[in-house]
Amino acid sequence: MDVLLQAIVNGILLGGFYALMGMGQNIIFGVMKIVNFCHGEMLMVGMYLTYMLYTYAGIDPYLALPLVAIIMFLLGAVIQHTLITPSLKTKSFTNLLFLTVGLGLLLSNGALVLFGSDYKSIRTSYSQTNIMLGPVSVALPKLISFLVLIVVTIALFTFLKYSTTGKQIRAVSQNPVGAEVCGINVRRIYLLTYGLGVALAGIAGCLLTQFYSIYPTAGASFGFRALIVVVVGGLGSIPGAFFAGILLGLLEQMSALFISPSYSDMIVFITFIVILVVRQLLIMRRK
Amino acid sequence: MDVKKAVSGYRRNLTIVVGALLAVFLVLPLIVKTPYIINIFILVFYISTMSMAWNILGGMTGQNSLGLAAYMGIGAYTVCLIVTKLNWNPWVVSILAMLVTGLIAGVIFFPCFILKGPYFTLVSIAFAESMRQFIINSEFFGRASGVGLPFGEDSFLQFRFASKVPYYYAGLIMMVAVYAIMKRIDNTKIGFALKTIREDEDAAAAIGINPTKYKVIAVVISAVIAGFVGFFYASYIRYVDPDLMVQAKSTEFVLPAVVGGAAYVEGPLVGGLIMIPLSEFLRANFARVLPGINMIMYAVVLLVVIRFRPSGILGWYMDSNFKKFIDEKILKKPSLDVLEEYQMMNYESRKGGK
Amino acid sequence: MSEKPVIEVVGLTKRFKGLTAVNDVSFSVRKGGITGMIGPNGAGKSTTFNMICGYYPPTEGKIYYNGEDITNKRAYEYTNMKIARTFQIMKPLKNLTVLDNVIASCYFGHAAAKSREEATERAIEVLKFTGLYEKRHVLSKEMGTPDQKRLEMARALATKPEVLFLDENMAGLNPTETAEAIELIRKINESGVTILLIEHIMQAVVSLCEKVIVLHHGEKIAEGTPEEVMNDPYVMEVYLGTKSEDKKEGE
Numbered sequence: 087m088d089v090l091l092q093a094i095v096n097g098i099l100l101g102g103f104y105a106l107m108g109m110g111q112n113i114i115f116g117v118m119k120i121v122n123f124c125h126g127e128m129l130m131v132g133m134y135l136t137y138m139l140y141t142y143a144g145i146d147p148y149l150a151l152p153l154v155a156i157i158m159f160l161l162g163a164v165i166q167h168t169l170i171t172p173s174l175k176t177k178s179f180t181n182l183l184f185l186t187v188g189l190g191l192l193l194s195n196g197a198l199v200l201f202g203s204d205y206k207s208i209r210t211s212y213s214q215t216n217i218m219l220g221p222v223s224v225a226l227p228k229l230i231s232f233l234v235l236i237v238v239t240i241a242l243f244t245f246l247k248y249s250t251t252g253k254q255i256r257a258v259s260q261n262p263v264g265a266e267v268c269g270i271n272v273r274r275i276y277l278l279t280y281g282l283g284v285a286l287a288g289i290a291g292c293l294l295t296q297f298y299s300i301y302p303t304a305g306a307s308f309g310f311r312a313l314i315v316v317v318v319g320g321l322g323s324i325p326g327a328f329f330a331g332i333l334l335g336l337l338e339q340m341s342a343l344f345i346s347p348s349y350s351d352m353i354v355f356i357t358f359i360v361i362l363v364v365r366q367l368l369i370m371r372r373k
Numbered sequence: 374m375d376v377k378k379a380v381s382g383y384r385r386n387l388t389i390v391v392g393a394l395l396a397v398f399l400v401l402p403l404i405v406k407t408p409y410i411i412n413i414f415i416l417v418f419y420i421s422t423m424s425m426a427w428n429i430l431g432g433m434t435g436q437n438s439l440g441l442a443a444y445m446g447i448g449a450y451t452v453c454l455i456v457t458k459l460n461w462n463p464w465v466v467s468i469l470a471m472l473v474t475g476l477i478a479g480v481i482f483f484p485c486f487i488l489k490g491p492y493f494t495l496v497s498i499a500f501a502e503s504m505r506q507f508i509i510n511s512e513f514f515g516r517a518s519g520v521g522l523p524f525g526e527d528s529f530l531q532f533r534f535a536s537k538v539p540y541y542y543a544g545l546i547m548m549v550a551v552y553a554i555m556k557r558i559d560n561t562k563i564g565f566a567l568k569t570i571r572e573d574e575d576a577a578a579a580i581g582i583n584p585t586k587y588k589v590i591a592v593v594i595s596a597v598i599a600g601f602v603g604f605f606y607a608s609y610i611r612y613v614d615p616d617l618m619v620q621a622k623s624t625e626f627v628l629p630a631v632v633g634g635a636a637y638v639e640g641p642l643v644g645g646l647i648m649i650p651l652s653e654f655l656r657a658n659f660a661r662v663l664p665g666i667n668m669i670m671y672a673v674v675l676l677v678v679i680r681f682r683p684s685g686i687l688g689w690y691m692d693s694n695f696k697k698f699i700d701e702k703i704l705k706k707p708s709l710d711v712l713e714e715y716q717m718m719n720y721e722s723r724k725g726g727k
Numbered sequence: 728m729s730e731k732p733v734i735e736v737v738g739l740t741k742r743f744k745g746l747t748a749v750n751d752v753s754f755s756v757r758k759g760g761i762t763g764m765i766g767p768n769g770a771g772k773s774t775t776f777n778m779i780c781g782y783y784p785p786t787e788g789k790i791y792y793n794g795e796d797i798t799n800k801r802a803y804e805y806t807n808m809k810i811a812r813t814f815q816i817m818k819p820l821k822n823l824t825v826l827d828n829v830i831a832s833c834y835f836g837h838a839a840a841k842s843r844e845e846a847t848e849r850a851i852e853v854l855k856f857t858g859l860y861e862k863r864h865v866l867s868k869e870m871g872t873p874d875q876k877r878l879e880m881a882r883a884l885a886t887k888p889e890v891l892f893l894d895e896n897m898a899g900l901n902p903t904e905t906a907e908a909i910e911l912i913r914k915i916n917e918s919g920v921t922i923l924l925i926e927h928i929m930q931a932v933v934s935l936c937e938k939v940i941v942l943h944h945g946e947k948i949a950e951g952t953p954e955e956v957m958n959d960p961y962v963m964e965v966y967l968g969t970k971s972e973d974k975k976e977g978e
Contacts, residue, residue, distance in 0.1 A: 195666075358499050362495065363488065565831040569831045573818045
């Protein structure tokens, strides 16, 4: 029983990261209808950023969080401005897809050149601290991460729902032409959206550093799971992404516990395929 | 008669250019004896072939698969497993490998054809990744360490050579053959169906194309070629492991097509011929100091091409004055009207002959 | 009317999640004629069209073609039955030349070409017929709206249909281009093709159609010759928006 409870808690905590990644991917996909195939690499960049700030400037990972978010936002905005916005005009889905794939290659191999392939990690004074929640023990950084996730989710939800910019973002995701006609600067919204999405991946990367090794391909599995979260959680839905992420984390931990840890990846992927196909069938039925 | 003369002159010039190009490739191993260089060309041959296999699905049909390496892996595994366990002849098994990959692509993947756009891409990744995970966890497939082919004396029957040169020629034949098949498909009913689907599925249905049927055809052709390349790869490397099926490999197979120009049958060849030697050169000379430098080059070229020449190197060439110069001065290509007239004249005379 | 209609629609209804887009519409199309379908925006014309062409399955109702029930046929089976359609939002194969656009059509349908040469020959024939021959080597995305509309028709004609559905083929054309389009449609009809068209431009409907069906709020409100329909008080009310109509909307 305790094992099961422990697995559930671990699943929820792990799922929090998927949720965070999924939200970033969700607004990018929702607004520009492009899949950001370098989302995982953005997480990795966030990790290395945190690592550098910690090692060279001695900044605690949690204090670095806002800084990482801002830097990642700027990185995203620059990429959007120089590469993605000009390519959006060609309306070639293939090109946009391989644009983000190419960015991913550039980032992960850039990290390889700069930092080498060896695993790096951050060990703070509290990273080994465990807290007992009833019979379940939880690492303190994981708990803090989850709290950050909840704050970010609520903030993002409120921002999109009530702020003027948030409303503009939602308007552009509904209909870019219509939004432009209403006087919304669509290019600016694209810039904000991609920056925001990348910043969210950076936040996830920053939070991960305390209990996850840092290496050039560290983001890959998170990147793909972010896509699963988008599909399952529903386009444009922040609460959807939140719950889908946690569900995914639970599914992974449960299949590791009940079937085999080595098959848990495969189960996640196959579940994803089934969900996609069934979802499409339902859409077709409705038509 | 003028028409005939102009067209046959153009055809002769074209044959000479293509023939000269082929001749260069044919005599190359006789002049360059370094195994390192030969190896690079073998890479060019099989990666370009994989890229063509991707291109029929991605470039021609507009279905961006990112899981082609998995089919190549399945082909390679089929060959390695059956040859080592049952001791069958590898050539026979190569046919089996194509059947297996074709079946997996066509039957198991079948329900996924209803998915469109990015969802198709996602499923292709998930599908490839779950197959790789399955192999890593299976004792039968040798888990993470893979399966090897037996070594031994040189034998054509076993498709086993110590020297790289026979693989060079086999690879060249494979690439040219697949190119010929692609060129043929491009010009027939299937090609037009696939291109129509790429442009608009509803428009395709409106003229009587069953989109699902033709997408299945494209995926199966693509997978069958990948399966055969898997056979070639396994025979050449004499070994296969799950690392062949990672997503990075699938991406690597797509790059030549996108850089070369995915809308053109020749795109993967042009991209492969330029990118792969460059990549290998960088890997050989800088990888010790700067690991991953070849992939960075790949990525930068890819980004630059997409940003500034969205239709690839060939698309750029097609609109350039350079092509005009080559067409007019070297190939003496007649105008499209003349070519069309010639084609129709032939058709009329054949119809009349019947 | 002793002759059997080519297309007969009986009680066609389409509901999207509670919204009734088309409600119990019945009409028939006479062989060899030009039938028009008009109505204000959102009247359900395109939905009706898409149901008849197999793009949406109707919620209720039947569609008969030469007496045969084709309600459940899929969109891609239509050209085999000698029915072709165009789209309101043009769908040219953007990255192919005009010639290749039409060649693609020649390969499919009931009279599918057996060889590239046959396809090319027939494509050229169709291009000459529709007046696009001179532009055959142009990429279709580089053409203007009038030519793209022509190309839509050319692609449909290349499948050698006996029945042709035209979905707002003149929207966005200026008066000269409209006159040319009317001429082309008449020419197509004279070659023996039955036509059902949706149109906003009354001038076109009046000069082409022998029979007009008027849809409003998803229901058929009138049917008859153009003159009859235009003198129908309810139709005038709908189009001119009199007071009683305003009241209805306000309720």
